Amino acid sequence: MTAPSAPADTVLEIVRAALEPHGLFLRGTLNFASSDAAPLLADGRPAASVVLIGNIGGSLWQPFVRWREEAPDRGGADPLDTWSKAVIGEIARANGATAYFPSDPPWQPFQQWAMRAEGLKASPLGILIHPRYGLWHGYRGALAFAMALPADGERTTAHPCDSCVEKPCIAACPAGALERLQFDVGRCRSHLRTEAGRSGCLKRGCLARDACPVGRDYRYPRDQLHFHMAALSL
Ligand code: B12
Ligand code: SF4
Numbered sequence: 396m397t398a399p400s401a402p403a404d405t406v407l408e409i410v411r412a413a414l415e416p417h418g419l420f421l422r423g424t425l426n427f428a429s430s431d432a433a434p435l436l437a438d439g440r441p442a443a444s445v446v447l448i449g450n451i452g453g454s455l456w457q458p459f460v461r462w463r464e465e466a467p468d469r470g471g472a473d474p475l476d477t478w479s480k481a482v483i484g485e486i487a488r489a490n491g492a493t494a495y496f497p498s499d500p501p502w503q504p505f506q507q508w509a510m511r512a513e514g515l516k517a518s519p520l521g522i523l524i525h526p527r528y529g530l531w532h533g534y535r536g537a538l539a540f541a542m543a544l545p546a547d548g549e550r551t552t553a554h555p556c557d558s559c560v561e562k563p564c565i566a567a568c569p570a571g572a573l574e575r576l577q578f579d580v581g582r583c584r585s586h587l588r589t590e591a592g593r594s595g596c597l598k599r600g601c602l603a604r605d606a607c608p609v610g611r612d613y614r615y616p617r618d619q620l621h622f623h624m625a626a627l628s629l
């Protein structure tokens with residue numbers, strides 16, 4: 396059963412505190428206009444707002460690894476999604492929210508929400524770039540609420556790709572998957588199936604992502620890089 400929401404000004408603090416032990420962060424809030432296709436709440440009404448939840452750098456990796464070690468069988472085919480649903484689903488239930496997850500069809504427009512909530516823009520890889528975390532961040536879920544929420548989270552107007560003249564990410568991709576300034580998933584996947592792809596990107600992480608000079612301190616740990624790349628090559 397879903398609990399009633401706390402007042403708007405306290406619910407964000409409650410959510411933030413509940414996320415912290417799991418290495419997850421409240422990334423931003425977005426209030427929907429009447430013209431928006433808002434996601435639906437569990438009772439069928441359109442949501443008034445969403446809270447975006449994500450990782451910054453490798454923040455979630457150790458909490459996730461510990462959770463897996465406690466009960467190796469419970470992860471299923473996609474353990475990071477299972478973990479995200481366990482953690483964020485519980486926070487949703489406790490706070491009267493409806494949880495959405497990026498990998499659940501029909502796909503919700505997480506990146507559009509993030510662009511509006513955080514002011515981010517897409518990089519040539521398709522991933523949104525953050526002026527501090529670079530390409531090393533992602534979204535693990537969103538909480539949809541019936542009430543409007545105060546602006547929260549960081550909002551930026553700085554867009555590193557706009558002033559990056561050389562764009563080393565494009566040249567670093569051995570498959571030429573970014574040459575048309577739009578990620579070519581076919582080229583990328585074909586390369587990952589080759590010997591060079593297996594010993595390169597698959598083992599060390601996406602070389603294009605790694606070539607970006609922004610946010611290098613937030614680069615994912617090796618195991619996490621390998622985990623994400625293995626999922627991409629399936
Ligand atoms: C389908 C999908 C993919 C497909 C892309 C197929 C395609 N050509 O579009 C595949 C499986 C290839 C993919 C790969 C990756 N993805 Co992906 N993907 C998604 C997913 C589930 C749906 C995207 C979508 O269509 N949304 C529906 C539309 C309506 O929403 P939208 O916000 O308007 O969509 C935007 C995107 O579609 C974007 N876009 C268009 N083409 C591409 C291509 C890529 C690769 C990406 C990342 C985005 C992107 O432009 C739209 C404009 O707003 C999202 C989660 C989500 N729900 O959004 C993650 C998501 C976009 N992916 C993400 C990531 C991180 C990756 C990978 C880096 C994973 C990895 N290996 O580490 C790779 C990138 C490739 C690489 N070189 O490493 C992150 C991006 C986070 C961020 N900082 O922006 C998301 C948000 C998931 C998450 N949990 O955070 N992805
Ligand atoms: S290398 Fe430059 S263009 Fe490529 S993602 Fe990084 S900042 Fe953007």
Ligand code: SF4
Binds near residue numbers: 570582584586601
């Ligand atoms: S994983 Fe490798 S082939 Fe795919 S986009 Fe990144 S650098 Fe290119």
